[in-house]
Amino acid sequence: MRVLSASLGQLILEGAQAAQRAGVLSGCTLPEHAHLSHPTRSEWGDYSCALPLQLAKPMQQNPLEIAGQIEKYLPDSVLLGDTSVSAPGFLNIRLNGDWLASQIEVILGLGSAYADLQYGDGKSAQVEFISANPTGPLTVGHGRGGVVGDSVSNLLAAVGYQVTREFYYNNAGQQMRRLGESLRLRYLQALGQSVELAEDHYHGAYLVELGRGLYVEHGESIVDADWEFFKTKAEDAIAGNQRDTMKILGIQMDVFFNEYSLYDDGSVDKVVEVLRDKGFAYERDGALWFAATSLGGRDDRVIVKSGGEPTYRLPDIAYHCNKLQRGFDLVVDVLGADHKDAFPDVIRGVEAMGYDGSGIKMLMNQFVTIKGNRMSKRSGNFVTLDELLEDVGPDVVRFFMLMRAAGSHLDFDLDLAREQSEKNPVYYVQYAHARICRVIEKAQSEGFLGDSGDVDLLCHPAEHLLIRRLLELSDTIDRAVRELEPHHLTAYARDLAGSFHGFYRDCRVVDVDNKALSLARLKLVRAARFGLARTLELLGVDAPKAM
């Protein structure tokens, strides 16, 4: 399917070109795209375009006159219904009702993939998200990144990309030592020893439980084990817990990329070697520095500490080189706000290594608060994603996380999320789907079978609006992919559900006294089911048949 607003914009540009050729508009350069919007008043049609206003200056002509000429020279197209011009210079378009009705058959023919696009065909994309250290349960912040990353993955697949969902398993480095030490101390506490955790240890209750568990299992036999033993115990338990949580949230990773492998296969050493050879790395104060400033960065960065241990930046660069070596056309890093500043340095590192970093995009998501409370993992004061999921369920978590632009702070409204009523926007959308299923069942029970309906009978404004909305799923997918902003889907889901509810009120579907119209409307209802189910699928939210 094609993006409707883009097709209309193309027609308008063709009209402008034709008017230029006819000499009624001056021959200035036209923009590549004509932007369309939905007008606020229904008498202005389905779409309006401000192109004439933009052209007024370069053309040295009155915008209303420009709009009139473009209207006159619009090419013949089945898409176009009434057109009009309004002050101060808008060109308004109403879609052709017959064409709209005919699109129902197109949707039914294509099924739930009807709105998919093809511009990613033959390309591959990798989306890295969550990538939590195995040092504690997933937080609601990880949940946001997870839901955003998973939906972006769905969206990329919907435009044709072969998508790999990847979790960077960050299990080397100093944090893991702290984790091992923390668990060792918790175990010793379980033995009754009076030892205290240091400030930079992990204080969460989950390690207390793990420590007790180790005591129950091993007694005092591991009292002399070192931090690495405890690190492995903690890591295994926590990673398993994280995967369980992701499963509940409906996230299925394709690859768990292990940081250790970058050391094992020499990738990390290779980065050091190449950066040294190219003069992008130098020694100072016993440490190895990456000369980020020579590549436009603000500060040079340590990549190997004076003790010989790499900082996180070094394996990060190696990892991103590895992504490009695997041939991905598009790489998306879904990062929390705390990792945002490190991203440009990684890209500089990748480019210093000789790769083209332009295909690597960052999707930053701001932190999440619940009822206004900040959460911090090291202090142990946080609501886990597990707890949130148990409280309100995965559908509500996913939908709420996707209601906001990723870059906006998200204040999770627990009271609203717990509300199982009309107040909750998730149920508004799911209810529309359940209602659709019920109408279809009702129609079958009343003997409306088969697909003989004639869609030409559908000419009610509420029907037209619903069809238009269904077609706009392509626009929504296109925009969400272009901007890497999956939250457009939740807004669309509410609009589409609203259009269906409006249609349901105005247009009775199952009417034994009007079989022909009933059969036609039934087709529209089935098409609406594809649209709503697909939207919910892209969001990762269940589309229930009853609720």
Place this chain on the structure above:
RNA sequence: GCCCCCGUAGCUCAAUGGAUAGAGCACCUGACUUCGGAUCAGGUGGUUGGGAGUUCGAAUCUCUCCGGGGGUGCCA
């Protein structure tokens, strides 16, 4: 100090340089004895944090100030 993100209705947030800035929640008033009322229709509610600038046109772009968050580690 410096860098980045955010600031929009009482609350939580939308809005691709375009028309009278939109939804949901809250509050108020209504709706088919028929397909699910978890719905629908209407109302109240705004100096888009303040100020200046660019533009025919600014929530959107620029500058400045204020407020919130993040970063500025040889932590990740």
